[in-house]
Amino acid sequence: MHTAQPRIFVAGHRGLVGSAIVRALHAQGLTNIVTRSRAELELTDQAQVRAFFQSEHIDQIYLAAARVGGIHANNTYPAEFIYDNTMVQANVVHEAWRNGVHKLLFLGSSCIYPRLAEQPIREEYLMNGILEPTNEPYAMAKIAGIKLCESYNRQYGTDYRCVMPTNLYGPGDNYHPQNSHVIPALIRRFHEAKIVGAGEVVIWGSGKAMREFLYVDDMAAASVYVMQLDPASYHANTDPMHSHLNVGTGSDTTIGELASLIGKTVGYDGQIVFDPSKPDGTPRKLLDVSKLTSLGWSARMPLDVGLQHAYRSFLDTNKLY
Numbered sequence: 351m352h353t354a355q356p357r358i359f360v361a362g363h364r365g366l367v368g369s370a371i372v373r374a375l376h377a378q379g380l381t382n383i384v385t386r387s388r389a390e391l392e393l394t395d396q397a398q399v400r401a402f403f404q405s406e407h408i409d410q411i412y413l414a415a416a417r418v419g420g421i422h423a424n425n426t427y428p429a430e431f432i433y434d435n436t437m438v439q440a441n442v443v444h445e446a447w448r449n450g451v452h453k454l455l456f457l458g459s460s461c462i463y464p465r466l467a468e469q470p471i472r473e474e475y476l477m478n479g480i481l482e483p484t485n486e487p488y489a490m491a492k493i494a495g496i497k498l499c500e501s502y503n504r505q506y507g508t509d510y511r512c513v514m515p516t517n518l519y520g521p522g523d524n525y526h527p528q529n530s531h532v533i534p535a536l537i538r539r540f541h542e543a544k545i546v547g548a549g550e551v552v553i554w555g556s557g558k559a560m561r562e563f564l565y566v567d568d569m570a571a572a573s574v575y576v577m578q579l580d581p582a583s584y585h586a587n588t589d590p591m592h593s594h595l596n597v598g599t600g601s602d603t604t605i606g607e608l609a610s611l612i613g614k615t616v617g618y619d620g621q622i623v624f625d626p627s628k629p630d631g632t633p634r635k636l637l638d639v640s641k642l643t644s645l646g647w648s649a650r651m652p653l654d655v656g657l658q659h660a661y662r663s664f665l666d667t668n669k670l671y
């Protein structure tokens with residue numbers, strides 16, 4: 351029964367974050383959830399998005415649909431990353447407003463911040479320096495997404511909220527050998543090396559870059575928490591021109607340390623070597639999560655335990671055991 355439950359559209363429900371958000375909503379007993387695969391609803395197509403919102407009464411939207419990928423994918427397909435993400439967010443935000451959807455949660459990314467921002471990075475550091483070249487187009491789209499939400503809130507009185515996730519991982523990740531993020535890429539590479547008995551595993555870059563990693567079910571919990579905050583609490587802790595909230599663990603690690611931890615998790619005992627011909631990207635992007643902490647939410651999953659869950663999920667999904 352869906353009596354008195356808000357009708358919730360989870361855009362991108364088959365992805366890493368979208369699928370975790372559906373799990374988190376179900377765990378709360380919220381079952382009045384609307385989903386559409388990309389084949390059913392192409393979000394870059396304004397006419398399809400308009401028809402969807404005109405035919406479906408929606409109360410809340412989690413916008414977890416986007417063109418997403420790691421450093422190589424961002425660096426290789428910049429036009430797709432800026433076009434797809436700009437179109438998806440513009441269509442969903444505009445048609446949500448046109449059809450009276452009052453609440454929306456937009457997922458941005460930690461890569462919106464300047465390449466050499468002071469660490470840890472506070473929300474107000476947005477746009478006070480040049481961006482990381484390897485993912486600038488994607489970052490520009492995400493910054494526009496924040497400004498879309500803020501502008502509709504200021505002009506039309508909507509309650510569109512923005513969260514900026516750090517690097518994410520966990521069940522439902524993308525394991526593409528080239529286009530994925532570092533954790534799924536290395537889980538797959540270490541696993542395959544273990545199976546064939548390879549003597550070494552190559553890690554991209556110097557291994558000195560630092561990253562913060564948040565388990566996706568923590569990200570989903572944070573997304574639901576922020577969406578369900580009463581407006582006074584959310585808007586009291588953000589200002590109309592910096593209305594986004596960082597979401598992370600507050601701690602980071604070098605890629606070299608991460609590689610060793612993934613090798614140990616997978617049970618690989620060969621050599622780890624680094625390929626400095628591959629880009630490191632941003633040297634470091636540790637988020638300051640004090641605003642969200644003060645609002646009552648903190649991450650729970652430790653990286654070592656989260657990696658064990660992620661590896662198990664990889665084995666289950668790929669039926670590799």
Ligand SMILES: NC(=O)C1=CN([C@@H]2O[C@H](COP(=O)(O)OP(=O)(O)OC[C@H]3O[C@@H](n4cnc5c(N)ncnc54)[C@H](OP(=O)(O)O)[C@@H]3O)[C@@H](O)[C@H]2O)C=CC1
Nearest residue numbers: 362364365366367388392393415416418457459515517518
């Ligand atoms: N993963 C990470 O480390 C991080 C992710 N984020 C953000 O979190 C959000 C979710 O990312 P994540 O779950 O990792 O991404 P995924 O690639 O795992 O999932 C994205 C989902 O969006 C759908 N989608 C993409 N483009 C379209 C489109 N044009 N029309 C309809 N559906 C579309 C995909 O459908 P299909 O599978 O059919 O293509 C997929 O289900 C994104 O906004 C991303 O920018 C932010 C920081 C870090």
Ligand SMILES: C[C@H]1O[C@H](OP(=O)(O)OP(=O)(O)OC[C@H]2O[C@@H](n3cnc4c(=O)[nH]c(N)nc43)[C@H](O)[C@@H]2O)[C@@H](O)[C@@H](O)C1=O
Nearest residue numbers: 419420421459517530531532535553554555559629630631
């Ligand atoms: C998540 C967030 O941030 C993303 O940028 P990123 O953090 O640089 O993404 P990444 O996970 O691909 O790389 C992290 C680090 O890891 C190193 N690295 C080593 N070996 C592999 C490897 O085999 N694959 C990958 N992908 N990286 C590797 C890699 O060289 C880099 O130093 C954006 O694309 C964007 O998606 C965004 O929103």
